Amino acid sequence: MSNPYTPLPSTTVLHDGRQMTLRRLGSDDANALLHFGEQLPQDDWLYLENDLRAVDVVKRLTNAHGADHWRQIVACEGTTIAAYASVRMLTGRSSHVANVQLIVGEAWRRNGLGRVMGQVVFAEAQHLHASKVVAEMLEAQRSGQAIFARLGFRIEGTLRGHARDRFGNRHNVVVMATLLN
Numbered sequence: 001m002s003n004p005y006t007p008l009p010s011t012t013v014l015h016d017g018r019q020m021t022l023r024r025l026g027s028d029d030a031n032a033l034l035h036f037g038e039q040l041p042q043d044d045w046l047y048l049e050n051d052l053r054a055v056d057v058v059k060r061l062t063n064a065h066g067a068d069h070w071r072q073i074v075a076c077e078g079t080t081i082a083a084y085a086s087v088r089m090l091t092g093r094s095s096h097v098a099n100v101q102l103i104v105g106e107a108w109r110r111n112g113l114g115r116v117m118g119q120v121v122f123a124e125a126q127h128l129h130a131s132k133v134v135a136e137m138l139e140a141q142r143s144g145q146a147i148f149a150r151l152g153f154r155i156e157g158t159l160r161g162h163a164r165d166r167f168g169n170r171h172n173v174v175v176m177a178t179l180l181n
């Protein structure tokens with residue numbers, strides 16, 4: 001599915017009227033990103049690659065803002081980060097594959113921000129010349145699957161019991177992917 005490249009920064013208005021600015025993560029975003037991480041629901045941490053509550057992790061991410069193979073985008077309401085997305089090219093035999101992550105803060109969910117961020121991060125993957133884009137999420141994460149299905153992704157596989165929550169319950173993870181020309 002084609003998705004024209006949208007230059008950043010850009011703005012978008014959520015279903016409830018809130019205005020958001022979408023831009024690249026910058027080197028001075030560490031405090032705002034940490035604050036975003038601290039506000040996320042506890043269970044989100046079980047399913048995410050990067051723990052945005054950890055100072056060293058956040059420092060690594062903000063320091064990587066200029067990396068060739070990695071794009072990180074935030075949606076902001078004023079100075080507050082409301083969503084974070086990243087696309088990173090894999091290495092070695094999968095160096096043509098981009099891995100996408102997307103997380104919207106609880107206070108901004110169900111308002112169309114995930115969809116917009118998904119479009120932006122997918123466009124960034126195309127801009128990085130990825131020929132395959134992959135996203136992993138919980139099987140139960142229907143809105144995440146809806147976002148990526150709209151972008152042409154299909155489920156390639158299910159990793160059974162691959163995520164474990166804080167109560168010790170295991171959850172299936174689906175791998176969604178799309179091939180690009």
Ligand SMILES: CC(C)(COP(=O)(O)OP(=O)(O)OC[C@H]1O[C@@H](n2cnc3c(N)ncnc32)[C@H](O)[C@@H]1OP(=O)(O)O)[C@@H](O)C(=O)NCCC(=O)NCCS
Nearest residue numbers: 101102103104109110111112113114115137142143144146
């Ligand atoms: C997944 C996530 C990014 C969605 O963000 P969001 O801002 O709430 O998403 P949106 O409001 O744009 O909704 C996206 C789509 O899901 C649909 N949707 C929302 N809730 C749904 C539900 N319970 N069941 C099915 N579809 C649902 C919406 O209608 C919308 O579809 P549309 O674009 O066809 O109208 C957010 O819940 C999140 O950050 N979850 C934790 C991290 C995660 O699991 N990320 C997954 C991708 S790596």
